[in-house]
Amino acid sequence: MTGNSPAVVSASKLGLTFQTNDGPVQALSNVDLTIGKGEFVSFIGPSGCGKTTLLRVIADLEKPTAGTISVNGMTPEQARESRAYGYVFQAAALFPWRTIERNVGLPLEIIGLSRAEQAERIKRTLELVNLSGFEKKYPWQLSGGMQQRASIARALAFDADLLLMDEPFGALDEIVRDHLNEQLLELWERTNKTICFVTHSIPEAVYLSTRIVVMSPRPGRVSDIIESTLPKKRPLDIRETPEFLAIAARVRDGLRAGHSYDD
Amino acid sequence: MNWLKPSWQAVLAVALCLIAVGLGAMSKPEAAALAQPEASFPYPYLVTKGLMFGLLVIAALVSMTRLPAIVEALVLFVGAHLTAWLLITGINGFEGTALAPYFLVLAAAWLLGWRCVAVLSSLRPVANWARTALRLIIPAIFGAWILILWEAITRGAGIPFILLPPPSAIGARIASSLPVLGADVRQTIFKAVIFGYVVGSGAGFLAAIAADRVPFLRRGLLPIGNMVSALPIIGVAPIMVMWFGFDWQSKAAVVIIMTFFPMLVNTVAGLAASGHMERDLMRTYASGYWQTLFKLRLPAAAPFIFNALKINSTLALIGAIVAEFFGTPVVGMGFRISTEVGRMNIDMVWAEIAVAALAGSVFYGVVALFERAVTFWHPSVRGG
Numbered sequence: 078m079t080g081n082s083p084a085v086v087s088a089s090k091l092g093l094t095f096q097t098n099d100g101p102v103q104a105l106s107n108v109d110l111t112i113g114k115g116e117f118v119s120f121i122g123p124s125g126c127g128k129t130t131l132l133r134v135i136a137d138l139e140k141p142t143a144g145t146i147s148v149n150g151m152t153p154e155q156a157r158e159s160r161a162y163g164y165v166f167q168a169a170a171l172f173p174w175r176t177i178e179r180n181v182g183l184p185l186e187i188i189g190l191s192r193a194e195q196a197e198r199i200k201r202t203l204e205l206v207n208l209s210g211f212e213k214k215y216p217w218q219l220s221g222g223m224q225q226r227a228s229i230a231r232a233l234a235f236d237a238d239l240l241l242m243d244e245p246f247g248a249l250d251e252i253v254r255d256h257l258n259e260q261l262l263e264l265w266e267r268t269n270k271t272i273c274f275v276t277h278s279i280p281e282a283v284y285l286s287t288r289i290v291v292m293s294p295r296p297g298r299v300s301d302i303i304e305s306t307l308p309k310k311r312p313l314d315i316r317e318t319p320e321f322l323a324i325a326a327r328v329r330d331g332l333r334a335g336h337s338y339d340d
Numbered sequence: 341m342n343w344l345k346p347s348w349q350a351v352l353a354v355a356l357c358l359i360a361v362g363l364g365a366m367s368k369p370e371a372a373a374l375a376q377p378e379a380s381f382p383y384p385y386l387v388t389k390g391l392m393f394g395l396l397v398i399a400a401l402v403s404m405t406r407l408p409a410i411v412e413a414l415v416l417f418v419g420a421h422l423t424a425w426l427l428i429t430g431i432n433g434f435e436g437t438a439l440a441p442y443f444l445v446l447a448a449a450w451l452l453g454w455r456c457v458a459v460l461s462s463l464r465p466v467a468n469w470a471r472t473a474l475r476l477i478i479p480a481i482f483g484a485w486i487l488i489l490w491e492a493i494t495r496g497a498g499i500p501f502i503l504l505p506p507p508s509a510i511g512a513r514i515a516s517s518l519p520v521l522g523a524d525v526r527q528t529i530f531k532a533v534i535f536g537y538v539v540g541s542g543a544g545f546l547a548a549i550a551a552d553r554v555p556f557l558r559r560g561l562l563p564i565g566n567m568v569s570a571l572p573i574i575g576v577a578p579i580m581v582m583w584f585g586f587d588w589q590s591k592a593a594v595v596i597i598m599t600f601f602p603m604l605v606n607t608v609a610g611l612a613a614s615g616h617m618e619r620d621l622m623r624t625y626a627s628g629y630w631q632t633l634f635k636l637r638l639p640a641a642a643p644f645i646f647n648a649l650k651i652n653s654t655l656a657l658i659g660a661i662v663a664e665f666f667g668t669p670v671v672g673m674g675f676r677i678s679t680e681v682g683r684m685n686i687d688m689v690w691a692e693i694a695v696a697a698l699a700g701s702v703f704y705g706v707v708a709l710f711e712r713a714v715t716f717w718h719p720s721v722r723g724g
Contacts, residue, residue, distance in 0.1 A: 138620050157626055164624040170617040173717035174639045183635065187625045215717060235625075 085149060085239055085271045086112040086135055092143030093130060103296035104130045108144070110290065110299065114238070117265055117272045119282035120290045121328060127297020128275045128290075132241050135273065136164050148239070160188065162239035163232030167247055169224035171216035177227050178203070178212035184235045202230040205264060222253035229261075233268070240272045247277060258284055259313055266309065279332075283307075283325045284316055291331035301331035343406050349455035350400040353448040357396050360441035360448070368437040384430045384437075392423050396448050403452070409459050416456035417481070423449040424488045428495070436498020446492050453485050505687045510694060513687040520676070521695055528673040529699055531588035532660040536595025541652050543596065544603025545645070551604075552611050553629070562608065569601035577663040586667050591674075594663040599652040606648035610641025643718050646711040653703045657696060 091108040094101045105127045112118050120128035133139040134146060137153035148156035156162065163184075171180045178199050185195040203209050206226040216224050225245055232240060246254045258281060265272055276282050282289050283305065291301040305324060307315060315321055365371035369383035385392070399419020403412050427445060431438060460478050465471055487507045493499070494506040501509070514521065547565070551558040577594050584590035614637050622632045664674025673692050680688040715721055 136624055138623060157624065160626060162624070164621070166617045166621065168617060170615070170621055172618070172636065172639065174642075174715075184625045186635070187622075187627045187631055217717070217722065 083114065083150065084111045084147075085114050085116075086110065086146070086273070088134075088144065088146040090144035091131075091134065091141050091146050093127075093134060093139060094142050105134070105141070106143075106296040106298050108299055110302075112271060112273065112288075114271055115269055117274065117285055117287045118290060119274045119276055119286040119288070120292060121276055121279065121282045122292030122297075122300075122332065123294055125294040125297070126292040127294070128292050129243050130297065131292075132243050132273060132275050136162060136241055160184075160235055161237055162241050163235065163237045165225075165229055165232045165240070165242040165245045167244045169216065169221075169228040171224055171227055171231075173216055176213050176215055177208065177219070180216065180227060181231045181234050183231060188235060198234050198236075202234045203227075205233060205267075206230045207260065220253075222249055222257060225249065226257065226260075229264075233264075238270055240270050242272065242274045244275050244277065246281070254281070255313060261285065262311060279325050279328050280316055283321060283328060284311060284313075289324075289328055291328060293332070293334075300334060301327075303327050303331065344404060345406050346404050347455055347458075349451040349458070350404050353400045353451040353455075354397055356444045356448040356451070357393050357400075360444040361393060363439070363441045363444070365439055366441045366445070367431070367434055367439055369434060371439065384432075384434045385426075388426045388430055392426050392445055395419050395423050395426075396445065396452065399452055400448075403455060409463055413456050413459040413463075416452050416459065420449045420452035420456060421484075424453075424492065428488070428492050431492075431495050435495045438496035438498075442496050443493075446489070446496070450485060450489060453481065453488075457481050502684060502686050505690060509687050510690040514691045514694060517688065517691060521691065523671050524673045524676050524692065525695060525699065527588060527669075527671045528591070528660050528664065529657070532591035532595060532663070532672075533656045533703075535588070536592035536660065537599055537652055537656040539592070540596035540599030540656070541603045541649060544600045544648070545607050547600070548604050548607030548611065549633070551608060558608075562604075565601050565604045568597060571597065573598065573659060573662055577666040580663065581667040586669055588672075591660045591663040591668070591672075595656045595659045598655050598659040602651045602655065603645070603648040606644045606651075607641060610644030611637050613637075613644060614640035642715045643711075643720070646707065646715060649707045650704060650711070653707050654700055657700045657703065661696060 088108050088110045091105055091110075092103070093105040094103050108127075108131060110131075120131060122128050130139060134141050135148055135153060137148075137157040146153060149159075149161050151159070151161070171177075172183070175183065181199045181202055182195050185198060190198070199212070200209075203212065206229055208223065208226055208230060211219065211223065211227075216227065219227070225248075229242075229245065232242075246257050249257065261272075262285060274282075274285060287305050289303040289305065290299055291303065292298065293300040303324065306320060307324070360366075365374055366389065367384050369381050370385065373379070373381040373383050396419060399415050402415050403419075407415070423445065427442070427449065431442070457478055460474060460481075463474060465474065490504075491506045491508055494504055547557075547561060551561050573594060576597060577590075580590040580593040580597075584593050611633075618636055618640070619632070622636055627635070661674040661677070664672045665678050668675040673696055677689050677692050680686075680692075712721055
């Protein structure tokens with residue numbers, strides 16, 4: 078952790094080995110990473126490179142077996158118990174028996190906020206993701222993109238400074254995805270949160286991030302970290318600029334270098 | 341020929357009518373009267389015979405012209421049921437004398453009823469009330485025909501009362517024994533079944549939660565619960581009578597034993613039904629055991645729990661009735677069945693069966709309605 082800008086996430090020599098029936102599987106090995114406040118960090122890599130596992134370790138959904146990690150200067154467990162982050166899963170995972178507003182209010186209920194406070198926050202976060210007017214709908218009455226937006230609203234509702242997103246737009250079509258990427262950037266700019274974002278898509282990673290962590294499998298490790306030189310304001314057509322394409326090429330090279338093609 | 345729309349049921353019905361006319365007398369008294377034209381016997385269908393054949397043939401022929409489906413169904417409905425009514429009222433006083441044409445006419449009327457239901461089933465009305473009405477009318481006609489065939493065959497063929505009484509006799513018995521049936525229902529259903537069902541299902545539910553919370557119970561309780569469910573009710577019931585006496589409490593105990601296990605197993609399965617992602621989500625909120633239980637796992641388990649409640653609604657009734665065979669005060673549905681069989685009052689046995697079937701269906705229906713209200717979000721309820 079550097080002295081003047083406190084790290085939100087700081088990992089050193091982090092490793093995680095799963096014991097399976099086919100013997101131990103090294104999901105993460107020797108990961109060193111520091112994420113500062115207000116950064117938008119993407120994790121990209123092929124399946125099995127441990128990017129989701131790394132995110133789950135930060136969220137205390139998995140326990141590391143080697144190395145150290147701190148979140149907001151605490152252990153991940155303490156951070157989870159102090160509700161330091163919001164987590165967005167690959168699927169919306171909304172509860173079908175709750176309306177959209179009750180879904181967004183779920184973490185607020187668990188924290189134990191007053192009814193009035195809950196209503197106020199639900200209203201504000203639904204506005205943030207452009208879902209005002211859908212409060213009384215049930216999840217299954219909305220499109221996939223709207224459901225995922227509701228799940229982002231749910232992660233934002235309790236105002237944690239850290240947002241962990243695990244391929245949140247992976248199941249959506251290209252058009253919806255572009256739209257949500259744009260909205261996510263706008264939201265990041267407005268709320269000044271720190272975002273960790275797992276993705277499969279090179280353009281998505283380059284478009285969104287201030288920093289791109291390229292990972293490779295067997296064992297899962299960080300093979301490259303690329304600082305983005307793109308400005309903070311990014312219209313969708315920035316993706317056609319030479320600067321964007323140059324970063325995308327670097328990411329691709331990093332992926333190729335780390336990926337073993339011999340098997 | 342595009343005004344004609346043949347259906348095999350109607351064609352067959354007309355054919356059966358023609359054969360019946362060809363065969364002549366519909367009952368033995370009529371055959372006797374025909375054999376001795378000078379003597380005057382009273383015999384069934386003196387005036388209504390022509391009317392029945394006419395109704396059947398006309399309804400069958402009209403139904404085959406190109407009519408709107410609803411008119412066709414109406415024609416068939418009137419033809420089939422009016423004929424059946426004439427047939428059944430006509431045999432009154434001449435039970436057991438029917439000849440082949442009687443059964444042919446019955447078969448023809450039944451075919452028209454079949455065609456009527458088939459036409460109604462193919463209707464696709466837009467209005468909501470019409471759909472609801474159809475959903476009720478189709479099974480009602482279907483059920484009515486079971487009763488019509490039962491009544492006409494038992495009376496026409498003169499089946500002994502002991503073997504199978506006609507439904508009209510059972511109905512008359514129900515009407516004349518309402519106070520007795522009421523007392524039996526109160527004893528068996530309102531005391532033993534309801535109490536046993538509530539306590540048994542409730543205990544199964546709480547045991548499932550305890551097993552979920554405490555790992556050693558999960559390992560120990562589930563196999564024992566399995567054994568309890570395998571206990572033969574015939575063996576348990578007399579023991580419960582020894583323990584809890586002759587009154588309804590011993591029957592309630594049998595019902596508790598029968599309903600406990602289905603609820604336990606289903607709730608345990610239901611508690612495992614919520615997805616990994618949802619449980620991880622609750623974990624990221626640092627949600628405690630009870631909050632996760634009430635906000636995620638129990639709602640997700642609701643379809644399983646209602647499944648157990650529906651299974652138990654019929655199990656409880658069977659359990660209470662059978663348990664009463666092993667000692668009871670002189671009231672109760674099981675007691676009545678066992679004693680009236682001994683006294684050859686088979687119509688009373690059937691009356692109890694009918695009441696039990698009705699009560700069981702109502703019980704099941706109420707639970708199913710609750711289920712629809714609570715699990716409205718489940719794909720099987722919201723349809724898609």
